[in-house]
Structures are given as C-alpha cells and as structure tokens.
Amino acid sequence: MTNRLNVQGLRNYITEREIPLRKRDYAGLDVEIIFRKGGFIGSNIECFSELDRTMHYGRSVINQFERLGDSVVSGSVIIAERLSGSKGRFTRSWYAPSGGLWGSIIYVNTLLPASKLLIPLALGVSCCEALHEWGAAEAEVRWINDVLFHEQKLAGFLLESHRGVESTEEYILIGFGINLNNTTFPSELKKIAVSLSEIIGDTIERDDFALCFLAKLAFNFGLICHEEDYYLVHQQYQGVGGTHLLVNRWRELSQSIGRDVVFGFDVVTRPQYRAKVMGIAEDGGLMMQLEDGSTTIEYSGEIRYL
Amino acid sequence: MSKDLHFDEILSKYRSDPYDYVDIFATQTGVVEFQVEKGSAVDAPGGEWGHIPGTALYQITRERNPKMIGAPINGIVSEIRADLEGSFVESGERLMTIRHPLKxxxxxxxxxxxxxxxxxxxxxxxxxxxxxxxxxxxxxxxxxxxxxxxxxxxxxxxxxxxxxxxxxxxxxxxxxxxxxxxxxxxxxxxxxxxxxxxxxxxxxxxxxxxxxxxxxx
Known part of the structure; x- marks a missing residue:
C-alpha cells in the first residue's frame, strides 16, 4: 500500500482535484454539499496483496461487526492487488491478476427504493468518467453499467445485497474490477476484454487511478442522495425538465441509446429477444422497442450490441 | 396445510363459478381516467416474453405525468368504480374487478x-x-x-x-x-x-x- 491510497489521500484528492472540476461542470449546484452527501465513500480503506474475493472479505467484515453488535462503516473500501477466486455474474469467469484495480465497497443502505435502483448507474458513470480523465476518451457505459472501449470490456461491477442477521440493516456489497495494467487475458476473454494501459500505451499508477475513481463515485453517490432530497421537496429532480442529474450523466456517457441489441436476463447463455434501445427512464429502466413494434422497460438483465 | 380437503365442496364451488375475480387497485396516487367499462373484454399481456401490455384499463395522472395501466389477466370487467372517474385516488384504492375464466x-x-x-x-x-x-x-x-x-x-x-x-x-x-x-x-x-x-x-x-x-x- 502506498501513502496515497488511504482515507486522507482520498479527501485531499477530492478537495484539490475533484471539487474544482465539478464546480466547473455543475455551475448551478452546491458541489460541496453533494460531496458531503457522498462523503461516506472511502470512510475506511483497506488494501491487501491478495484475497480470494474482496466480496467474500467484505461479507466477513459485515458478519464480524454484526456478531459484535457494532455498526459497519458504510463506504468502506477493500482493495486487493490480485484475486485468487474472482468471478463474474452467473457462472462467468473474471480474471484478476496483478495490475488491475480489484475491490469492493460496503454500503449500508439509507436510500429509498427508487434511489437504490440507481446505484449501479453511479458505478458505470464514475468508472467511465475516470477512464476519460486518464485518456480513454471513447470509453462508454452499456446498460446497466458495463464499461466498454470499442465494445471490449474494460470494467465490470457486481452488486450483492443482504440483511444483517442481528441489525437487519441492508448491506450492499459493490464489487468492481477495472483492467488497468493487466494486459494478458485467458483465451475466452482475449477478444472481449481490454485494459487501459493497452488503450493509452502507458503504465497506469493504480493508486492514483483508484483515488480518481473513488472521488468520482463519492460525487455520483452524492448526486443520488441529493436528487432524493430534492425530489422529496419538489416532487421532481433537479435536471432540465425535472430529469435526474445522474441519469442525465449516464445518457451522456452511453452509446446504448438507439442501438439494436439482444436482451436477456443472462444474455450470454439465454438471449431472449432483439430490440432497439429507445432510452433510459428516470428510474434507470431500459426502454426498448421490440421488432413487432411493442415497447417494454426492463429493470433486470443485460444487453449486447448487434 | 389441512389433510381434510373437502373435495366435493371445492369442486362444486368451481363447477358453479369457474372464475377468478381479480381486483385491480390504483398503482399510485393520482387522477384516474377509466379506459374500459363494465362488461368490457380485456386481454392479458401478450407476446413471447409478455412484453405487449394487456388491454388499457385506466390512466392515472400525477404531477402531469400520465401512466397507462394494462390488464394483468384476461377476462371481463365485472365491476367498475365508475364514481371515481376523474377523481383523485390514493394508491391501493380498488378500481375494478376482472372476472377471469379458469382453465x-x-x-x-x-x-x-x-x-x-x-x-x-x-x-x-x-x-x-x-x-x-x-x-x-x-x-x-x-x-x-x-x-x-x-x-x-x-x-x-x-x-x-x-x-x-x-x-x-x-x-x-x-x-x-x-x-x-x-x-x-x-x-x-x-x-x-x-x-x-x-x-x-x-x-x-x-x-x-x-x-x-x-x-x-
């Protein structure tokens, strides 16, 4: 662990780099308030040389706190240099050798159900924003939050939630995997995965990238909290025409809208139907038009571009 | 779970009235406008993945945001709260009943x-x-x-x-x-x-x- 990737390092990064940047981009908003609302991200940061899965470790941390009757530190970040038992969704493989940014965040949910739906969007948006800043300007987010560069996967996220046995708190474990300097992939992933260092032709300082990603996540989580508060008062969101600021940002960063896609709950093994993406609803649902002209909104599942 | 199932009684019930009566409730607060009337035949969602909405039953409008609600099941509208037409209703208010023929x-x-x-x-x-x-x-x-x-x-x-x-x-x-x-x-x-x-x-x-x-x- 270097000196930079720690709680104070993240606070410094947010103050010195991220707040001025956001003030430039969100002139009408009180950016400092938004960062305060998302400030729990990185309340604790633990780094390891190797773990089985950071999600497993996160779960063990939660269980330990539960047994002791203590409160889990929401926003705790767990990062490992490499993972020995990483996996993707369903039965998919995820290769996590040294060089990538592999980790999890423990979030103790305080959001209302409508806002909770948007957490996956915040991950994709934050990662995409960080990648743009590091030179991968064409990185985009594919619904819900796959991050692609020229349709090759650069980053992926897992979210798992459960209730504490003792506290009954709702814990959301957010797993992230971002290909930074890891440039060799197993044969089944070679054609579909890419790393940031391959894109920009340079080595990435992992901890600096991690700070950038976490700072952006703090802002975007803050946006969710802020929009929830705003909606409760005004019955609409603060974006143009009452739209959600985070959802608007997702729209800016995605090329999904207008694309012909195949949709499936598990689209790799069980593709369900073809459709055209018409947009994304304010609650994050994917609006599609099917080949027979009917329309639908999906809240679970995934797409692949045709 | 009871071991004493009264088959004759249950079957007699289904013989005399082989229908389900499905109540339709307001999905949210708002002003309701019915799209069907008593006796209207309604279709369930269709399409290979159930993606084609069922027959429009009512539109509910909140904050100038209208939302059309479709029938979840096929059948006949057997009862409708016509007195609520154009009124503001609370979420969960019963609006109508669909009589669904059972297979x-x-x-x-x-x-x-x-x-x-x-x-x-x-x-x-x-x-x-x-x-x-x-x-x-x-x-x-x-x-x-x-x-x-x-x-x-x-x-x-x-x-x-x-x-x-x-x-x-x-x-x-x-x-x-x-x-x-x-x-x-x-x-x-x-x-x-x-x-x-x-x-x-x-x-x-x-x-x-x-x-x-x-x-x-």
Whole structure:
C-alpha cells in the first residue's frame, strides 16, 4: 500500500482535484454539499496483496461487526492487488491478476427504493468518467453499467445485497474490477476484454487511478442522495425538465441509446429477444422497442450490441 | 396445510363459478381516467416474453405525468368504480374487478395454492434458483429437491443487484415453481409452493381428483 491510497489521500484528492472540476461542470449546484452527501465513500480503506474475493472479505467484515453488535462503516473500501477466486455474474469467469484495480465497497443502505435502483448507474458513470480523465476518451457505459472501449470490456461491477442477521440493516456489497495494467487475458476473454494501459500505451499508477475513481463515485453517490432530497421537496429532480442529474450523466456517457441489441436476463447463455434501445427512464429502466413494434422497460438483465 | 380437503365442496364451488375475480387497485396516487367499462373484454399481456401490455384499463395522472395501466389477466370487467372517474385516488384504492375464466390447470393450481406453503416474492424483481438448488434440480428434478428454513434458495435480481433469498417456510419438497427465469415477479406473488414429504400423496390425490372430476363436467 502506498501513502496515497488511504482515507486522507482520498479527501485531499477530492478537495484539490475533484471539487474544482465539478464546480466547473455543475455551475448551478452546491458541489460541496453533494460531496458531503457522498462523503461516506472511502470512510475506511483497506488494501491487501491478495484475497480470494474482496466480496467474500467484505461479507466477513459485515458478519464480524454484526456478531459484535457494532455498526459497519458504510463506504468502506477493500482493495486487493490480485484475486485468487474472482468471478463474474452467473457462472462467468473474471480474471484478476496483478495490475488491475480489484475491490469492493460496503454500503449500508439509507436510500429509498427508487434511489437504490440507481446505484449501479453511479458505478458505470464514475468508472467511465475516470477512464476519460486518464485518456480513454471513447470509453462508454452499456446498460446497466458495463464499461466498454470499442465494445471490449474494460470494467465490470457486481452488486450483492443482504440483511444483517442481528441489525437487519441492508448491506450492499459493490464489487468492481477495472483492467488497468493487466494486459494478458485467458483465451475466452482475449477478444472481449481490454485494459487501459493497452488503450493509452502507458503504465497506469493504480493508486492514483483508484483515488480518481473513488472521488468520482463519492460525487455520483452524492448526486443520488441529493436528487432524493430534492425530489422529496419538489416532487421532481433537479435536471432540465425535472430529469435526474445522474441519469442525465449516464445518457451522456452511453452509446446504448438507439442501438439494436439482444436482451436477456443472462444474455450470454439465454438471449431472449432483439430490440432497439429507445432510452433510459428516470428510474434507470431500459426502454426498448421490440421488432413487432411493442415497447417494454426492463429493470433486470443485460444487453449486447448487434 | 389441512389433510381434510373437502373435495366435493371445492369442486362444486368451481363447477358453479369457474372464475377468478381479480381486483385491480390504483398503482399510485393520482387522477384516474377509466379506459374500459363494465362488461368490457380485456386481454392479458401478450407476446413471447409478455412484453405487449394487456388491454388499457385506466390512466392515472400525477404531477402531469400520465401512466397507462394494462390488464394483468384476461377476462371481463365485472365491476367498475365508475364514481371515481376523474377523481383523485390514493394508491391501493380498488378500481375494478376482472372476472377471469379458469382453465383446468389453473383450477388445479388454485387448489394446490390452498394446500401448499407458498413462498412469496419479497420485491418486484426477477428471480433465479441459487446455484446449489439449480444443480440439484438439474440432477434430480424439482419435485425431488427438499428445502428447509435458512436455505439460500433463490437469487433476486434487480438492476444488476443480486440478493440471496433465504427460505423461511416449512421444510418440504418444491412442488410448484411459479416464476420463470427472466420474467419479473410482483412483490408478494408466490415464487414456489412447498409441501412436506409426507403430504406429497395428498397433493397427487388433489391433482388426480380434479383432473377426473373436471373431465366429467
């Protein structure tokens, strides 16, 4: 662990780099308030040389706190240099050798159900924003939050939630995997995965990238909290025409809208139907038009571009 | 679950009135405008994936945001609260009732729902069996898989967030599966029906009896 990737390092990064940047981009908003609302991200940061899965470790941390009757530190970040038992969704493989940014965040949910739906969007948006800043300007987010560069996967996220046995708190474990300097992939992933260092032709300082990603996540989580508060008062969101600021940002960063896609709950093994993406609803649902002209909104599942 | 099923009584009920009466409630607060009237025939959602909405039943408008609500099931509008037309209603207000003609398979399922332990969906989401349960189903078939309280039996998936669903009913065999992978289940709707091993013969008896009685009608 270097000196930079720690709680104070993240606070410094947010103050010195991220707040001025956001003030430039969100002139009408009180950016400092938004960062305060998302400030729990990185309340604790633990780094390891190797773990089985950071999600497993996160779960063990939660269980330990539960047994002791203590409160889990929401926003705790767990990062490992490499993972020995990483996996993707369903039965998919995820290769996590040294060089990538592999980790999890423990979030103790305080959001209302409508806002909770948007957490996956915040991950994709934050990662995409960080990648743009590091030179991968064409990185985009594919619904819900796959991050692609020229349709090759650069980053992926897992979210798992459960209730504490003792506290009954709702814990959301957010797993992230971002290909930074890891440039060799197993044969089944070679054609579909890419790393940031391959894109920009340079080595990435992992901890600096991690700070950038976490700072952006703090802002975007803050946006969710802020929009929830705003909606409760005004019955609409603060974006143009009452739209959600985070959802608007997702729209800016995605090329999904207008694309012909195949949709499936598990689209790799069980593709369900073809459709055209018409947009994304304010609650994050994917609006599609099917080949027979009917329309639908999906809240679970995934797409692949045709 | 009662062993004393009064078959004659139950079957007589279905013979005299082979319908389900499905109440339709306001999905949110707002001003309601009906799109059907008493006696209108309505269709259930259609299409290969249930993606074509059912017949429009009512439009509800909140904050200048109109939302059209479709029929969840086919049938005839048997009752409608016409007095509410153009009025502001609270979420959960009953608006109409659809009389749905039952098929034999639905009657069997309805009777079984009275005798099985029904494990409900905790949230509106898509569900799939936990990997361990799925592999046991693949090997032995669903009606050979026993579940007990505390087992992680399902995974609930909503916006890519997966939540393990822990079984909290009586120990028994999974007799009926009411969800399909990739299709959303409403909160509170049953996901699986479970019966204890010693009651499996009773369930078989229900099925056989209903099939025989219904064919003779």
């Amino acid at each position: 034999k398979k639905e009657i069997i399922e309805n009777i079984l729902k009275e005798v099985l332990y029904l494990f409900p969906a905790p949230e509106k989401a898509k569900y799939f069996f936990a990997m361990d349960i799925q592999s046991r189903i693949d090997k032995k078939g669903v009606r050979e898989v026993i579940v007990k309280p505390g087992d992680e039996i399902l995974t609930m998936s909503l916006m890519k967030r997966d939540t393990p669903v822990i079984y909290a009913g009586e120990e028994g065999v999974i007799h009926s599966v009411y969800f399909k992978p990739g299709v959303s289940v409403e909160q509170g709707e049953p996901l699986i029906g479970v019966c204890s091993m010693d009651k499996v013969p009773l369930i078989q008896k229900v099925i056989t009896r209903v099939k025989a009685e219904w064919d003779n009608m």
